[in-house]
Amino acid sequence: MRVSRTQLPHRNFNRDRRMDYKEHYRQDALAFDYFRAEKQTPAEIRRTQFTLSLCQIRPGMRVLDVGSGRGWFSLAAAKLGAKVTALDLSESNLARIKAEDPSIETVFGDACAVPELGKFDLIVALEVLEHLVEPEKALRGIRERLKEDGTLLLTVPYKEVIRYSLCIHCNQKTPVNAHLHSFDRESLGALLLKNGFRIKAAKCFYHRGMELFRLNQLTQKLPLGVWSCLDRICGVFGDRYSHLAIMAGIRTGYRSES
Numbered sequence: 001m002r003v004s005r006t007q008l009p010h011r012n013f014n015r016d017r018r019m020d021y022k023e024h025y026r027q028d029a030l031a032f033d034y035f036r037a038e039k040q041t042p043a044e045i046r047r048t049q050f051t052l053s054l055c056q057i058r059p060g061m062r063v064l065d066v067g068s069g070r071g072w073f074s075l076a077a078a079k080l081g082a083k084v085t086a087l088d089l090s091e092s093n094l095a096r097i098k099a100e101d102p103s104i105e106t107v108f109g110d111a112c113a114v115p116e117l118g119k120f121d122l123i124v125a126l127e128v129l130e131h132l133v134e135p136e137k138a139l140r141g142i143r144e145r146l147k148e149d150g151t152l153l154l155t156v157p158y159k160e161v162i163r164y165s166l167c168i169h170c171n172q173k174t175p176v177n178a179h180l181h182s183f184d185r186e187s188l189g190a191l192l193l194k195n196g197f198r199i200k201a202a203k204c205f206y207h208r209g210m211e212l213f214r215l216n217q218l219t220q221k222l223p224l225g226v227w228s229c230l231d232r233i234c235g236v237f238g239d240r241y242s243h244l245a246i247m248a249g250i251r252t253g254y255r256s257e258s
Contacts, residue, residue, distance in 0.1 A: 042217050049224045049227075051245070052080075061121040062082070063082045063123070066128060067125055067128035068086035068088045068097065070093060082122075084105065087109045120145055129156050155245045188246055204235075205245060206231065210227075
């Protein structure tokens with residue numbers, strides 16, 4: 001069953017004290033092994049490469065990976081010489097990241113309450129905002145940790161039609177993949193502006209045609225530039241992209257409304 005986001009109001013999540021999202025993501029990491037090799041599909045590898053290409057990571061830059069999950073970005077950025085801090089709600093995920101690369105600082109923490117960790121040149125929150133009850137709260141905390149000339153990179157599912165199932169335990173509508181919000185350029189851009197950021201660039205990527213025509217598999221041995229070119233060409237078949245990336249910086253003169 002497909003249900004639009006407006007049929008399950010955002011305020012319901014805020015008022016539902018029974019929902020413990022911190023415990024949910026702790027249990028999620030224990031129940032599902034996101035580190036297993038088969039997770040690295042051709043499409044996932046290209047998404048990783050494309051996201052890294054947006055960041056211009058250089059040796060010595062401070063990078064904060066908010067909601068680091070299985071740590072693919074943290075590990076890749078560290079290999080490029082960045083000083084990386086991975087922040088996540090799963091201690092087991094963080095332990096596995098640390099075991100793979102001891103140079104990465106791992107911090108158990110909440111994206112909606114980013115601890116005092118100093119200032120960063122680059123902060124990423126990749127496929128994170130759609131999971132948060134209060135994404136605006138996370139953005140305000142992230143802004144406090146970003147250097148004046150730093151960059152925030154967000155990626156989210158693009159124009160997602162959120163699907164729901166009826167939970168067998170609580171008999172409440174439960175969003176598939178725990179996605180609470182659906183974003184497009186306008187809604188995510190407005191959210192960033194409201195919380196003290198200015199937009200540097202916005203790009204949609206990973207057109208659904210890439211999967212339909214098996215272009216991820218057919219081009220997996222070719223350079224990223226070829227994949228990116230085909231991804232843009234698929235845009236002629238309509239605005240059917242799967243993901244949105246926005247790069248933002250601090251907006252001067254901003255005063256928090258909270």
